[in-house]
Amino acid sequence: xxxxxxxxxxxxxxxxxxxxxxxxxxxxxxxxxxxxxxxxxxxxxxxxxxxxxxxxxxxxxxxxxxxxxxxxxxxxxxxxxxxxxxxxxxxxxxxxxxxxxxxxxxxxxxxxxxxxxxxxxxxxxxxxxxxxxxxxxxxxxxxxxxxxxxxxxxxxxxxxxxxxxxxxxxxxxxxxxxxxxxxxxxxxxxxxxxxxxxxxxxxxxxxxxxxxxxxxxxxxxxxxxxxxxxxxxxxxxxxxxxxxxxxxxxxxxxxxxxxxxxxxxxxxxxxxxxxxxxxxxxxxxxx
Amino acid sequence: xxxxxxxxxxxxxxxxxxxxxxxxxxxxxxxxxxxxxxxxxxxxxxxxxxxxxxxxxxxxxxxxxxxxxxxxxxxxxxxxxxxxxxxxxxxxxxxxxxxxxxxxxxxxxxxxxxxxxxxxxxxxxxxxxxxxxxxxxxxxxxxxxxxxxxxxxxxxxxxxxxxxxxxxxxxxxxxxxxxxxxxxxxxxxxxxxxxxxxxxxxxxxxxxxxxxxxxxxxxxxxxxxxxxxxxxxxxxxxxxxxxxxxxxxxxxxxxxxxxxxxxxxxxxxxxxxxxxxxxxxxxxxxxxxxxxxxxxxxxxxxxxxxxxxxxxxxxxxxxxx
Numbered sequence: 261x262x263x264x265x266x267x268x269x270x271x272x273x274x275x276x277x278x279x280x281x282x283x284x285x286x287x288x289x290x291x292x293x294x295x296x297x298x299x300x301x302x303x304x305x306x307x308x309x310x311x312x313x314x315x316x317x318x319x320x321x322x323x324x325x326x327x328x329x330x331x332x333x334x335x336x337x338x339x340x341x342x343x344x345x346x347x348x349x350x351x352x353x354x355x356x357x358x359x360x361x362x363x364x365x366x367x368x369x370x371x372x373x374x375x376x377x378x379x380x381x382x383x384x385x386x387x388x389x390x391x392x393x394x395x396x397x398x399x400x401x402x403x404x405x406x407x408x409x410x411x412x413x414x415x416x417x418x419x420x421x422x423x424x425x426x427x428x429x430x431x432x433x434x435x436x437x438x439x440x441x442x443x444x445x446x447x448x449x450x451x452x453x454x455x456x457x458x459x460x461x462x463x464x465x466x467x468x469x470x471x472x473x474x475x476x477x478x479x480x481x482x483x484x485x486x487x488x489x490x491x492x493x494x495x496x497x498x499x500x501x502x503x504x505x506x507x508x509x510x511x512x513x514x515x516x517x518x519x520x521x522x523x524x525x526x527x528x529x530x531x532x533x534x535x536x537x538x539x540x541x542x543x544x545x546x547x
Numbered sequence: 548x549x550x551x552x553x554x555x556x557x558x559x560x561x562x563x564x565x566x567x568x569x570x571x572x573x574x575x576x577x578x579x580x581x582x583x584x585x586x587x588x589x590x591x592x593x594x595x596x597x598x599x600x601x602x603x604x605x606x607x608x609x610x611x612x613x614x615x616x617x618x619x620x621x622x623x624x625x626x627x628x629x630x631x632x633x634x635x636x637x638x639x640x641x642x643x644x645x646x647x648x649x650x651x652x653x654x655x656x657x658x659x660x661x662x663x664x665x666x667x668x669x670x671x672x673x674x675x676x677x678x679x680x681x682x683x684x685x686x687x688x689x690x691x692x693x694x695x696x697x698x699x700x701x702x703x704x705x706x707x708x709x710x711x712x713x714x715x716x717x718x719x720x721x722x723x724x725x726x727x728x729x730x731x732x733x734x735x736x737x738x739x740x741x742x743x744x745x746x747x748x749x750x751x752x753x754x755x756x757x758x759x760x761x762x763x764x765x766x767x768x769x770x771x772x773x774x775x776x777x778x779x780x781x782x783x784x785x786x787x788x789x790x791x792x793x794x795x796x797x798x799x800x801x802x803x804x805x806x807x808x809x810x811x812x813x814x815x816x817x818x819x820x821x822x823x824x825x826x827x828x829x830x831x832x833x834x835x836x837x838x839x840x841x842x843x844x845x846x847x848x849x850x851x852x853x854x855x856x857x858x859x860x861x862x863x864x865x866x867x868x
Contacts, residue, residue, distance in 0.1 A: 296796045296816045300679040309680065320797045377653065378644075404796055406675055408656045410644040413612075417648030422727045423612065425641045428790070442734065444791060445610070445637055446742045451732035458728075464783075464797060465790035506653030506689060509682040515674070515822055521843035529848045533856035536828065536844055541864055544826045544843070546748070546805040547772055 282436055284338035284395040286329045288362065289385055289415070290322040292346050292353035293405040302512035309512065318353045321400025324462035327469040328430055329398050330361045336436060338395075339363045343388055345373055345381055351485070358480035359472030365483070366392075370490040375502035378410035384500050385411070386418035387493045395456055396439070401426045401463040412461040423459040424452055428466050553587055555703065556634035556745065558594045560696050562704025563661050564632055565595035571667050573629060574598060577712070580618050582608040585714065592712030594704055599712045600626075606721045609733075610638045613726040616645045618719040623650060628691045630669050632661065635695035636745065643695045653686045654693040657800070659700045659823065668692060677796035677819040698745045699802045700823065736789060740775050743794065748774025748805045751794055751821070752782055755810020755831060755850060759787035764851070765809060768858045771865065777801065779811045795820035809850045813838030830854065 294300060295315040303310045318326070329340045342357045342365040344350055354365045368384055376384075389397070402409035409425070416423030428449060429442035439456060442449040444463055454460075472480070490500065497503050524539070526532035540547045561577065568575035577596040579588055581603055588599040602618045619642065623631065633643040635657040647654035660672035664685065669692035671684050686692040743749060750769040752762055762776060769776050778788035780795050794801055796816035806824035810831060811817060818841055821827070829842035830850045839845045846853050 294676070299815065300676045302680060379647065379651070379653065382648065404677065407673075407677065407800075408654075409640050410647065410654060410656065413641065413644035414648035417645060423645070424728070425612075425644075426637065440731070446745075447737065447740065448733055448735040450609070450730055451734060452728050453731050454728040463790070464793065506651075506687045507655055507684050508686075510685050511683040512675075513681045513683070515678055515681060518822065518827070518841045518843075520840045521827075521845065523839070523845045523847060529852035530856045532846050532848055533853050534860050536846055536853075537857055537860035537864055539844060540805065540826070540828070546826050547861060547864070 282336070282395075284332060284336055284436065285393045286332055286338060286340045287389060287392065287394045287397045288322070288325050288329045288340060288342050288357065289397065289399040289411065290326065290342050290344045290353060290357055291319045291400070291403045291405075292316050292344070292350040293319045293403055296320065296404060301514065306512050307510075316349060316352065318356050319400050319403050319405075321402060321404070321462055321464070322357075323400075323469040324464065324466045325398035325400050325460075326357045326360055326362060327467045328460075328462060329396075330470070331467065332396065332430075332432065336432065341366065341392065343385060343392075344368065345384055347374060354485060355477075355480050356472060358483045358485070359476040360470055361476060363483065365485045367485060367487045368493070369487050372490045372497045372501045372503070375505070376500055377505040377507045378406075378408045379414055379506050380500045380504045382411045382414035382418055383504070384493060384495065386415055387495055388488055389415075389419060395436075397421070397457065397459040399459060399461045401461045412459055416459045419459075421457055421459050422454055423461065424454055425461045426463040427460050428463060430460060430466065551587075553591070554634055554636070554698070554745070556636065556639075556696065556698040557591070558703055558706075559698070559701040560632050560634060560661075561591065561594040561596055563696075563701050564630075565704070567630065567661070567663050567669075568595075570663055571629065576600060576626070576628070578602070578619065578622060580607050580615055585716070588714045589711040592710040593706040593708050595710075596712040598715055600715050600717050602717050602719050604719075606726070609730050610642075611726050611728065611730060612641055612645050613728070614721045615642050616649060617721050617725040618717075620646055620649045621719055622717055623691060629667075631691035631693045633693070633695040635697050637742065639695050643693060647693055650691070650693075652689045652691060652693055654695070655684045655686075656695050657697045658684075658694045659697050659802075661694055661696060661701075669694060674800065674823075677800050677816065678822050679815075679819045697800075697802060699747065699804070736791060743775060743777050743792065743799045743801050746775045746777075746801070746803050748772045748807075749777045749794070749801060749803045749821075749824075750774055750807045750809065751777035751779065751811060752788070752809045753779035753811030753817075754781040754785075755812075756782060756787065757810075761851070762787060764854045764858070768807070768854055768861070771858055771861045772805070774803070774805070779817050780814070808838050808842070809854055811838055812836045813841065830857075 399412040
């Protein structure tokens with residue numbers, strides 16, 4: 261355990277107002293990703309993704325994370341802080357989360373931090389979070405660009421916290437000392453009780469994220485947004501980004517093109533169904 | 548593991564890993580963790596495992612990240628494998644991610660090809676952006692190099708039932724501190740059906756289904772085919788199907804042998820999520836629907852007539868054989 265998650269002052273506040281539930285410091289890890297509508301293609305040399313003309317959004321699963329953090333704060337009070345690693349353009353996604361209602365943000369922005377893998381991203385996030393006060397951390401289940409689904413788990417390992425991945429329901433129990441969550445597993449949900457602080461990664465179904473309101477968007481512009489560089493984190497270039505990565509993409513490709521196949525002709529729906537069943541059985545032998 | 552049987556993806560991985568082990572001249576070993584799994588271990592020999600490490604006990608009756616990570620990582624530290632592979636199931640992804648953090652090694656998620664480079668290091672191919680793009684991934688020298696493998700992609704290897712694997716029981720003690728949380732309940736959803744990512748046949752419905760009650764005809768077709776029902780984002784967002792049924796970029800990426808899309812137009816996010824299916828059938832009354840460009844077989848007609856007729860035809864064909 262890092263021991264940083266509850267500062268002395270907070271413990272005092274908790275003792276002196278034991279009748280009131282303690283306010284919570286909630287962190288949300290957030291990534292800016294290309295829109296789900298975007299057509300993604302490699303560059304002509306196939307060594308990178310061509311982001312020309314691509315629109316960026318808050319990672320879909322991170323929106324659920326932000327929403328859940330806001331709901332917890334609305335219940336028990338406290339503060340929601342966004343922590344995001346990304347290039348300059350990631351500020352837009354951070355501002356969106358602030359416009360939804362998050363209180364402040366930390367942006368890990370340094371060329372050396374980019375083009376890493378899940379491990380180096382988690383390492384940088386862990387280093388930033390170690391110095392912050394937190395009771396609860398939400399992440400998205402996975403980023404919809406690299407689809408790795410690793411950062412929340414590795415972050416837990418580095419911070420000495422439990423990570424529960426893919427939650428669909430969250431509630432505080434035991435005076436806010438624990439969370440009771442539903443974790444999506446094969447065929448159903450595991451119901452788990454987890455002592456806090458802990459990390460939870462959100463999946464679809466957890467909640468319905470709010471849209472930023474116009475006043476929210478105005479307010480977001482004035483909310484504190486701190487930029488953190490590699491030097492501020494106290495990490496070396498060899499530990500982060502492309503240099504520190506444990507995996508590396510050497511080549512991108514497009515999926516094999518599927519040819520449009522046969523349109524089944526027939527006089528009636530029944531005739532078409534019959535021909536289709538026969539083709540599936542005799543031609544491609546899948547039934 | 549599921550319901551007291553070895554998952555198919557484990558055999559698929561053994562088939563591919565056997566070739567890699569032969570190339571490297573290293574033994575191919577499997578790891579089984581569960582309450583009482585020993586009986587299944589020798590059978591993995593048929594698919595190429597020489598040795599099976601068995602870690603069993605009450606602490607492993609249900610999957611918990613803490614207990615399974617501790618058991619696996621202690622074994623890995625002792626045996627020092629060069630490559631470690633997982634099935635990319637929900638828990639396989641959870642376990643591999645946590646283990647990569649604990650071991651400080653690289654991990655590629657949900658791979659569709661696994662093999663070796665010239666130097667004998669793991670090299671994989673994996674989809675990104677839900678399959679809009681594929682990436683070839685290499686690893687740093689830190690061992691084990693790790694990957695999770697997507698079910699239903701690599702194909703089943705030939706089984707040689709005469710071969711039995713050597714079983715090595717490993718004693719691992721895990722305590723409450725290792726688990727760190729309490730499993731208080733399990734809530735079944737969808738009648739305990741197989742997860743979409745591992746299904747061999749999926750019958751999926753979209754906006755054209757017009758309502759939750761109409762999915763009954765897809766359930767019936769799925770039942771005669773031995774498959775499961777999936778849904779497009781539109782159908783899930785409309786509240787017709789649970790979120791766990793969603794196929795596509797913000798849902799599940801699937802690769803069944805047969806994918807039947809009913810009343811699904813084929814948005815880019817959906818096409819990315821099912822594009823690696825072996826055979827795709829589209830049933831839609833709109834001949835311009837983009838799904839037809841991806842489909843091996845298309846039926847342009849009213850799905851409410853075609854689907855029940857297809858169910859009947861399949862029932863007849865199955866009765867004949």
